[in-house]
Amino acid sequence: MNEHDLVSLLVVCQLAAPAATLALVGVPTLLGQPPSERSTSRIVGGGFATAFIAGLLTLAVLASRDFRPEIVHLGSWFSVGHHEATIELVADALSVPYVCFSAGLCGLVNAFASKYLHREPGFTRFFLLLAVFGTGMNLMVLAGSIDVLFAGWELLGISSTLLIGFYLERGNAVRAALRAFATYRVCDVGLLAAAVMVHRAVGSGDFNRLFGENWPHGTCLVPAATATIVSLLLVFAAMGKSAQVPFSGWLPQAMEGPTPSSAIFYGALSIHAGAYVLLRCEALLEQAPLARLALIVIGLGTALHANVVGRVQTDLKSMLAYASMTQAGLIFAEIGFGWRVIPLVHVISHAILRSLQILRSPSALHDRHELEAALGGHPGADRWALGRLLPEALQARIYRIALDRGFEEMVVGRLFVVPFLWLIERAATLERRWLALLGGDPGPGGGRS
């Protein structure tokens, strides 16, 4: 077996292991014979462990050859005329460390959740969704073509939505899940359109036709205009998944899901999916100053917004959500500044810290009591030193804005959501009246058996 075959096998392992666990748990569940709690967590955990080990081995092979990238071509998925969707994966200095990191984190959360969700009615559902997420994440990270990346991206969105609405009996969870899904869906338009643009520009979705393979020193292979359009579309797509203003309202609400999934999704991996995609396409951004400027403005704007709003939150998970948003905004700005390794390090370090904080959040009161006992009293209120330099009237106004979450939801709601819903409600009412006129009886709920 030569080096290429070995890397190919390991890369396929990283992808196939979590996908196989999905089938191993999902198919019996669908057939009415779900595995036991212990088997479920072991199977899913085993998949992540396998992906992690395969990732480490790939990393070792790549390190031994100075991180020269390896393209793994698994064939054509389907093709119509000149439109071909290929299954192409890439093992390089960006994807392989990221897979190790994500598989490792998923494995840890798997271990945590097997205890945390013990005897929870939706135990199997949680682990199935975790496996979907792991598969989607690895698919997205290892993607060597925009089609594969889009497939992984969609799996992330769906698993995220279903985990936000995990506690189906809670009205807030259902609302939060729908809101997150609607945001994802709207922003996914960017990635879908970018995929079509890429196909039109280079005849396939393969990244190596868009830019050189050697991350982080790839060179753009398409004209600047194409690079700018594709980059702007990617930025739009990334804004939704990474909760950037004005698409950030869903993130605090997303904490309705179980703590382990909040940790891995909104503290660690899903929130940085947008940043990962932008890092993957850094060579395009290099040729698209407009997109970089947009990233800086959006990123810094989000960081400022989330930082201010996060300070007035009265529950820990919301506060952590805004803290995640702040860091994601800074990472966006870093990518916009043209840095490559710094945002990657920032992503990984922030993800580790934040997921730990979220996993510990259910024990926050206990931690606080321990801290107070150790200090022998109240540790004292947080002081926003910089904020106190501002005039008091301005402080009060900022406080008011922060309480209203920067009016973001109100503006988006009043400008887009409410008029749209009003319009289609009116149309639906007219439809019902028209049907009543035609049929002589109100349509919905008329007959049936």
Add this chain to the structure above:
Amino acid sequence: MTETSQAALLAAAAITVAAPLAGSAATALGFRRGKPRRFAAAVAAVSLLSSLVITAIWSQSDGTAVGFGDRLGGGRFVYIDGITAVLLPYVALIEMSILLVAPRRALGQSAVTRILFGAATTLALFLTSHPILLIVLWCATALSTWVSVRSTPGGMAAARVFAIAMTAATACMAVGTMLLLVDPPWSAAAGWVGATGGWLVAIAVMIRKGIFPFHSWYPSLFSGATMSTALAATMPQVASYTAVRLLIGHTDHPEGVAAELVVLSQMALVTATYGAALSIVQRDLRSLIGTLAMSQSAMVLAGLAGTLPMELNGAFCVWISSGLSLTGIGLVSWALESRAGPIRLDTPQGRFWDAPALAGFFLLFGLAGIGLPGTLSFVADDLIVSGSLDEQLHAGLLVILSTVLAGIAMMRGWFHVFGGPVDPNGTRHAILLRERVAMTVLLATLFLLGIWPGPLVRALDRATGRLLGVSAESTGEHAADGADSSEDLQLFSPER
């Protein structure tokens, strides 16, 4: 294709139609009165297997269309090409699933007779290109649906709306087809008669497919009829097939119906978006399925009326993926309704813990209809979006908007049916084996075609290339004899 293969194709086609037709007659005469489901499902299974035989034989052939019987206006009594070979098992699978999942009280002797008769006429329609036979079967399928809706308790309003729509559609289709036969618009010397015929057929297709502004019967049917009737009437998409046979693929003088196709395409795009938007605010589950079905059906027509093979290929993939997934959702909701009554969507209904297995199937069917990677809809969306954007920017944007809205509506539907406070006194409903089998087969088909779409997409690529008379190079096919065989598909061609 060898003579033996042709004979086998003809035999399989005959069995595909004759089995449900004979089953219908036997049930009407009282055969197996006590257990009509088992008999009907067996008959449907025979029909499905023989349609699969057609697909298998076809996949081994050189792709030349095969016609048997009378030739009128270029059409044949029995006509089998790539499109038939792909769509026939799809229709048969839907019919069999309906029979397996239908609740016992909805499957009396007369209902089984009607379902099997409807299946036979629909399958026969998918096996012909003869214009007169198409009209006859078009009427038969509509009539069968109307009788079913009329016999549904409380279904009179829906039956009236359906009757108004179908009377208009059938009249337009009959007159339009006759005019096309008299003065084919694909002849360079065609006059106003042929042009009028083209427009009448286009209007008939619009009505039968529920294209705006003729769409009202679609959600009405889902609200007023039994689910079996609504699904059997809408999922096979009889009007799409008729449009393929009568309006699309006239390569010798394509501008003959170019204006009609442009109007069909634009109105279908509007309907796809409008239907998806409407589905977001529906207040009951049946209306949601109805509006989503309307949107997806329009999306199919938007693709079929396009001029690029990729659009047509995407349209056929949407046809199959949305049909199977909406059938699945319809069947799940029917199973749920039969246990717990009608389902509202105004507020979360909290049904998850009542029927967790049905919730799982609903979710998977829903996701399989909105582009879940690994299902056929992911491939379909990719093709139809790319094809539409290649042709016209606004078309691509409307297709994207429609898929976004349909996705949101689908997830809202799932969360509002299964989410929400749980009734502590609620009964837990187990899924029946026959329901599980039918739903698993539908799901497996969607996933199999999504994970391994190559054979389907290649078959459709070949069929659409021939339909549009596109050369081998532009479809990516090798050794195509598309120009010759596309001629086989042209109805009303002047030299005939």
